[in-house]
Amino acid sequence: MQNHNKAALIDFLVTKIVCESENIRSFYLRPVRGECPEYTPGEYLVFELTDSNGKKIKREYSISNGSKQQLRITIKREDPPLQSPDLPAGVMSEYFHQQLQVGDSLIAYGPVGKFKLQSSARPVVLLGGGVGQTPLLAMAHALAEQGTRATTFIHACENGAVHALGAEITALKQSFKLLRSYVCYANPRSCDRLGSDYQSSGFISKEILQSLLVLDDYEFYLCGPGPFMQAMYNHLQQLGVDDGRIFYEFFGPATLLKKAAATVEAVKLPVPTTAADDSQPGTDSASPLITFSRSGFAVPWDPEFENLLEFAEEQDLMPDFSCRAGTCDTCKTKILQGQVSYPDEPMALPEEGYALICCAIPKGSISIDL
Amino acid sequence: MPDRQIFTADLNDAGLFDAGIPQDVFSGMRATRGLVWTPIGAAGDGFWSVGRFADIVAVSRDPETFSSAAGHIQIYSIDDDALQARASMIDMDPPDHSRLRRLVNPGFIPKNIRDYVPIVRDRVSLLLDDIIEQGGADWVTALAKPIPIGIICDMLGVPEEDHDYMIELTDYLVAGTSARPLDPTAYGNTTPLRLLPFNSPAAHGLTEYARALGEKRRADPRDDMVSKLVTAEIDGQRMSDEEYCNFFRLLIFAGNETTRSAMSNLVIQMARFPEQFARLKQQPELIPSAVEEVVRFASPILYFRRTATRDTVLSGTQIKKGEKVVMWYCSGNFDEQQFENPQQFRVDRPKTVHVGYGGGGVHTCLGSGLARLELKVLLEEILKRDMQFTITETPEYVHSNFVNGIEHLHVKLS
Ligand SMILES: Cc1cc2nc3c(=O)[nH]c(=O)nc-3n(C[C@H](O)[C@H](O)[C@H](O)COP(=O)(O)OP(=O)(O)OC[C@H]3O[C@@H](n4cnc5c(N)ncnc54)[C@H](O)[C@@H]3O)c2cc1C
Ligand code: HEM
Ligand code: FES
Numbered sequence: 001m002q003n004h005n006k007a008a009l010i011d012f013l014v015t016k017i018v019c020e021s022e023n024i025r026s027f028y029l030r031p032v033r034g035e036c037p038e039y040t041p042g043e044y045l046v047f048e049l050t051d052s053n054g055k056k057i058k059r060e061y062s063i064s065n066g067s068k069q070q071l072r073i074t075i076k077r078e079d080p081p082l083q084s085p086d087l088p089a090g091v092m093s094e095y096f097h098q099q100l101q102v103g104d105s106l107i108a109y110g111p112v113g114k115f116k117l118q119s120s121a122r123p124v125v126l127l128g129g130g131v132g133q134t135p136l137l138a139m140a141h142a143l144a145e146q147g148t149r150a151t152t153f154i155h156a157c158e159n160g161a162v163h164a165l166g167a168e169i170t171a172l173k174q175s176f177k178l179l180r181s182y183v184c185y186a187n188p189r190s191c192d193r194l195g196s197d198y199q200s201s202g203f204i205s206k207e208i209l210q211s212l213l214v215l216d217d218y219e220f221y222l223c224g225p226g227p228f229m230q231a232m233y234n235h236l237q238q239l240g241v242d243d244g245r246i247f248y249e250f251f252g253p254a255t256l257l258k259k260a261a262a263t264v265e266a267v268k269l270p271v272p273t274t275a276a277d278d279s280q281p282g283t284d285s286a287s288p289l290i291t292f293s294r295s296g297f298a299v300p301w302d303p304e305f306e307n308l309l310e311f312a313e314e315q316d317l318m319p320d321f322s323c324r325a326g327t328c329d330t331c332k333t334k335i336l337q338g339q340v341s342y343p344d345e346p347m348a349l350p351e352e353g354y355a356l357i358c359c360a361i362p363k364g365s366i367s368i369d370l
Numbered sequence: 371m372p373d374r375q376i377f378t379a380d381l382n383d384a385g386l387f388d389a390g391i392p393q394d395v396f397s398g399m400r401a402t403r404g405l406v407w408t409p410i411g412a413a414g415d416g417f418w419s420v421g422r423f424a425d426i427v428a429v430s431r432d433p434e435t436f437s438s439a440a441g442h443i444q445i446y447s448i449d450d451d452a453l454q455a456r457a458s459m460i461d462m463d464p465p466d467h468s469r470l471r472r473l474v475n476p477g478f479i480p481k482n483i484r485d486y487v488p489i490v491r492d493r494v495s496l497l498l499d500d501i502i503e504q505g506g507a508d509w510v511t512a513l514a515k516p517i518p519i520g521i522i523c524d525m526l527g528v529p530e531e532d533h534d535y536m537i538e539l540t541d542y543l544v545a546g547t548s549a550r551p552l553d554p555t556a557y558g559n560t561t562p563l564r565l566l567p568f569n570s571p572a573a574h575g576l577t578e579y580a581r582a583l584g585e586k587r588r589a590d591p592r593d594d595m596v597s598k599l600v601t602a603e604i605d606g607q608r609m610s611d612e613e614y615c616n617f618f619r620l621l622i623f624a625g626n627e628t629t630r631s632a633m634s635n636l637v638i639q640m641a642r643f644p645e646q647f648a649r650l651k652q653q654p655e656l657i658p659s660a661v662e663e664v665v666r667f668a669s670p671i672l673y674f675r676r677t678a679t680r681d682t683v684l685s686g687t688q689i690k691k692g693e694k695v696v697m698w699y700c701s702g703n704f705d706e707q708q709f710e711n712p713q714q715f716r717v718d719r720p721k722t723v724h725v726g727y728g729g730g731g732v733h734t735c736l737g738s739g740l741a742r743l744e745l746k747v748l749l750e751e752i753l754k755r756d757m758q759f760t761i762t763e764t765p766e767y768v769h770s771n772f773v774n775g776i777e778h779l780h781v782k783l784s
Contacts, residue, residue, distance in 0.1 A: 114492055313479045320472055324739075325723070327431055327730025330468070344721075347431065347730060 010037060012106045015070060020164035024131060025097060026064065026074045029106065035068045041138035042221070042249070043111035045073065051091050059092040060251075062135040062223075063111060064165075074164065076131035115223070115249035117142060122219045122245075123150035125212075127204075127232055129224025130157050135249060136223055137165060144176035152212060153181040156204050156228060160185070160192040182212055206235040213239070222248035291367035292317060293336055301362050308333075308340065308357040308368070317370055319357060326359040333357050338366030377406035381419060381696075382445060384771045391669060391774060393713070396421055396701035404687040405695075410445075417445055417675065417694035418687065421701035423708035423725065425685050429676055429697055430729030436695055438733060439463045441677030444772060445696060448564065456567045458616040460624070464732055469604050470617070474736065477525060477595050483740050486521060490747045493520055498751055506762070506782035509637050510630070513748075514779075518629035519622075521744060522737075526621060527587065527594025535579070540626050542572035544773060573619060580618035581611065595621070627773055628670040629741045633748060634765070634776040635668030639715055640752070641759045641781070646717045651753055653718075660717035661745045665726040667715060669700035672774050674728070699725045700774060758784045 012029035020026055030036075044062040051057055061073040077097045078090025088094075100106070117124075117139045124143060126136035133155055143151045157163050166183065173179045183198040192198060200208060209232075220236060222229050229248060236246055287300035290308070295317060305311040309331055312319055322330040326346025332354050340360035342349075350356055357368070379386060379395045386392055399406055399421035409416040420426055429436045439462050442448045453461070459470035476482065494517060501507045515537050523533050545552060545568075554563050557575030566573040584600045591597035599614050609617070640647050650656055675696045678689045689695060702725040704712040709722055727735035735741070759781045768775030 310480055313481050318476055318479075320468065321475060322468075322471060322732040323728075323730055323734035325730065325734065327427070328732045328734060330732060347427070 009107050009109050012071075012108060014100060014102050014104045014106060017100070017102055020074060022161045023077045023079070024074060024162065024164040025077075026072050026165075027096060027100070028070050028072050029108075030070045032105065036066060036071050037111060039063055039066060039071070039111035039138075040113075040116040041142040042116040042135045043113040044135070045071070045108040045110040046112065047092065047106065047108050049092055049095055057091055062113075062138070062249075064134040064137045065141050066138065074131065074134045074137070113249070115221070115247060117221070118219060118247070120219065121149065122217055123152075125152045125154065125218045125220045127154045127220060127222045127224075128156070129228035129232075130162075131164070132224030132228070132249075132251060133165070134223075136221055137168070139221060140169065140172060140179065144172050144179065147176060147178070150178045151176070151180070152218075153179065154184075154204065154209075154212070155181070156184045156186070156224070158186050159188050160197050161189060163197070166197070180212075182208075184208070204232065204235075206238055209235050210239060218245065220246045222246065223251070226250065288338075288362045288365040290362060290365070291337075292370045293367050294370055303361075306343075306361075308355070308360050308362065312357065312370055319370055321358055324358045326356050329356070331356055331358045334369035336367040336369055339363045340366065374407040375402060375404065377402075377408050377419060381408045381698075381771060382410055382417075384769050387672065387771050387774065388767055388769060390765075390767060391672070391700045391704075393704065396698060396704065397706075399698070399701060400705060404685050405689075415447065417696045418684075418689060420684070420695060420697045421705075422685070423702040423705035426697045426699065426702040426725050426729040428684065429695060430725075430731040430733070433463045433467075433676075433732060435679055435682050436676035437463050437679045438674075438676060439466070440679055440692075441675070441694065443675050445673075445675055445694065452565045455565050455612075456573075456616060458613075458620040460620055460733060467732060470613075471732070471736070473599065473602050473604065474595070474617070474621070477598075478736055478739060480739060483743055486524075486740070486743060487747060489524065490517070490521060490744050491751065493517055494748050494751045498755060498757070502755060502757065502783060506780070509759075509779040509781050510634055510776055511778075514630045514633035514776075517633065517744060517748070519626050521740070522622060522625035525595050525625075526583075526618065527592055527596045528583065528622075532579070536576075536622060536626075539572040539575050539579070540623055543568050543570045543576070543623060544627055544768060544770060544775060545570060545572075567619065576619045576622060577615045580615040584611070584614055584618070624735075625737050625740070627775055629737075629744055631670035631773060631775045632665050632668045632741065632745055634779050635670070635774075636664045636745065636749065637759050637779060637781060638761065638765065638776075639664055639667055641761045643715050644758060646715060647753070649717055650749070654750075654753075656717050657746055657749055658742070659719060659721065661742055661749065662721075662724065662726075663715060663717060663719055664745060664749075665741070666703045666709075666724040668774060669703050669726055670774050671726075671728075672700045672770075672772055673698045674733075697725075697729060699729070702729065760784050 011032040013032055014027055015030045016028035018026040044060045046058055046060050048056055048058050061075055063071050064074040065072045075093050075096050078093045080087040080089055115135060126139055128136045136153065140151060140153055143149055153169055163183070169181050173181065184200050184202070184204050185192060185198040186202065188198060188201050220241065222232055229250065233246065289298050290301050290311065291298040292312065292315065299315055302311065305314065309319060309321060309324065319333060320330050322328045326344070329350065332350050335353060335355050340355045341363045342359050343361060344359050346356045346359050377399065379392070386395065399419060405418045405420060407416055407418060420429055438460065442453060443461055459467050462470065497513045497516065501512050516533065519533055519537050523536060528536060542556070552563065552570055554571055556571040559571035559574035561574055563569045563571065583596055587597040588600045591601060596618065599609065599617055602609065650660055673696050675694055678691055678693050678695060680691050682689050706712055727738040761779065762782050763780045765779045766777040768777055
């Protein structure tokens with residue numbers, strides 16, 4: 001493939017338009033000059049259009065498959081939201097669906113992106129919701145060509161009316177024996193066939209994922225609507241999948257998937273507690289135990305944390321603070337049992353029995369009034 | 371006023387800061403015993419200047435004596451109604467301050483801001499690569515402006531397409547701290563300028579924007595800070611519209627001009643002391659202390675003011691109830707009593723507390739963790755690319771004695 005300056009614009013010719021479902025079409029693009037730029041599966045192209053008000057708008061579309069000769073993008077028509085049908089449809093997707101014809105020319109920038117198939121030997125799970133499957137399709141094709149990594153393609157969408165490119169995955173399974181697929185329809189129509197068109201209805205649950213994933217060292221690639229992604233991410237977290245093996249892309253401004261809950265398994269304690277009773281300050285051999293007496297649980301101290309405030313926050317507690325540097329007294333907290341020390345001395349030490357938790361660490365097991 | 375030491379330089383004149391921090395003016399101030407007085411006009415108005423590190427800390431940590439609510443926190447006086455109209459937590463004292471601070475604290479704890487590392491890295495990488503491709507740029511427009519505003523807008527939930535508008539408004543807001551007259555009708559403003567923060571019509575623009583976004587989020591809440599602010603209750607009561615709009619303005623402004631200035635100053639320091647930064651390639655563990663040193667040298671906020679709530683004595687000087695007390699962070703950060711060789715830029719300076727984020731106490735910068743994170747990632751990405759900067763034109767400073775901002779910084783890569 002051609003060595004290509006990523007910052008340059010490429011002139012494309014539309015060579016084919018394929019209707020993939022009720023609201024999704026694929027567009028095949030051939031460069032006017034030379035070969036297609038090299039791309040890593042997961043990358044996208046950026047298209048620019050001047051709207052009716054003369055404003056320039058830019059939209060990204062993932063490459064859903066490609067060769068030296070042509071690239072394919074696959075676009076969903078963005079209708080106005082159901083509750084406000086008078087709003088205009090999506091500008092760019094409408095242009096692609098309603099106006100663009102075979103033989104027309106288009107300018108795009110790219111391929112670019114950070115969401116890329118990693119080069120490793122790990123088995124792969126491609127987890128896509130709706131049109132979010134597009135970059136995952138390119139990945140599936142690349143994995144098939146490579147032929148060495150077990151691949152699970154999981155797709156969730158409304159039903160058979162909008163399900164795009166299902167046949168392509170079925171066909172790919174013929175040549176790529178390590179590929180499995182699983183389809184989940186949120187609301188199947190009566191003509192959709194359970195077992196052949198789709199495997200389950202409703203949402204993809206943690207149990208479904210667990211049953212599909214027998215090995216334990218998968219790499220996960222997620223792309224789809226925000227709530228879908230957050231749900232999948234939460235499931236994976238609960239299944240103990242390491243963050244470093246989850247890659248994802250949003251079809252919108254960059255956002256982050258949030259960790260659901262505390263990372264350390266908390267020990268529920270009866271309140272009031274006596275957990276710190278039998279420990280000698282400073283002499284604990286194992287991790288000291290931090291008892292949050294008011295919240296009624298205890299967690300072993302993790303020396304990775306700089307101070308007790310950060311540690312409490314990690315457990316989803318939210319003590320008051322201002323300066324986080326021992327100068328304002330806002331974080332002053334009662335120490336019910338045990339002692340603390342200060343790696344960086346605060347401006348003034350609090351009275352006996354209290355600690356400035358923003359700069360204190362435990363000296364042995366402690367119980368604090370949080 | 372008989373026994374006041376009138377200071378030699380007019381600190382109320384923004385022109386004094388047109389080429390950056392006037393170091394000799396402040397070393398003179400620190401060398402003077404007690405506090406010095408700068409008169410404003412003939413009617414007896416004026417302010418005390420606090421220039422030594424220890425005194426700044428003492429004022430910051432004593433909000434009962436040195437109030438943020440009793441008067442304005444900038445040097446010029448404003449009427450009570452104007453003060454009332456703009457009050458956000460930064461112009462309050464405990465306990466009012468504490469209630470509001472509690473609302474926004476969660477967004478800024480380490481656990482929550484570390485999520486921004488990859489986002490900052492992505493955004494910074496994209497812009498740095500553009501600059502490299504062009505061989506240079508106006509660093510302020512190309513990077514120092516868009517990065518901080520992008521992040522704070524992400525946090526608040528301001529959509530991407532409005533980021534440029536936010537930059538425009540905050541620029542125009544800072545313009546109000548200079549002597550230049552502003553168009554009172556800009557952004558459809560109808561409020562008398564004296565009632566607006568920074569006396570700038572942009573404050574009206576920001577308020578209107580905040581209100582519209584707030585209404586959207588109240589109807590359809592998302593996982594962003596505006597949604598939290600408009601739905602949150604303090605002691606069983608929702609914030610008023612005005613309180614929310616003031617909060618929005620504070621967050622947009624505070625997280626923006628300051629970090630921008632630090633990012634510009636980073637490049638100025640890199641051009642001046644390339645050998646210091648070369649060390650970081652071998653010793654990346656020094657990057658956090660380099661970031662502290664950059665902020666100390668930058669002192670993006672030059673001062674904040676307090677107002678004495680009673681007669682008191684500081685550094686041997688009598689201060690009367692109601693008098694203005696100005697803490698010059700840009701002086702405390704170069705105090706010979708606190709820093710060894712303060713004029714020396716050292717990436718390996720042993721950990722020493724500075725007052726770039728304030729002198730401690732309850733108003734300590736809410737966003738310091740975020741600012742540190744942004745600066746650290748930026749520096750890492752610059753080092754990764756081996757970028758060496760040459761400054762091709764004299765940096766153009768913002769005409770202000772309040773922020774140490776830089777309007778334009780033309781750099782070439784060598
Ligand atoms: C990295 C990346 C990759 C992507 N890849 C793909 C891909 O492969 N395939 C794909 O289909 N998409 C993809 N997208 C999404 C794509 O870039 C566009 O965001 C999408 O097509 C919508 O753009 P549009 O111009 O059609 O809609 P817009 O004009 O942006 O409108 C979006 C929606 O808002 C509605 N709307 C219009 N006005 C209003 C209003 N006033 N109030 C409320 N709603 C309103 C519209 O009806 C429409 O439903 C990707 C996005 C990213 C960031
Ligand atoms: C290098 C960058 C920054 C510098 C130098 C800086 C500096 C300061 C200073 C000096 C204060 C006043 C402290 C006082 O009055 O005692 C302050 C307060 C504040 N800063 Fe920053 N700041 C920076 C970045 C940020 C960011 C990124 C945010 C994010 C929103 C932010 C939000 C705030 C807020 C909300 C306050 C008021 C806190 C209160 O009153 O409790 N700042 N900052
Ligand atoms: S938060 Fe200020 S002393 Fe701990």
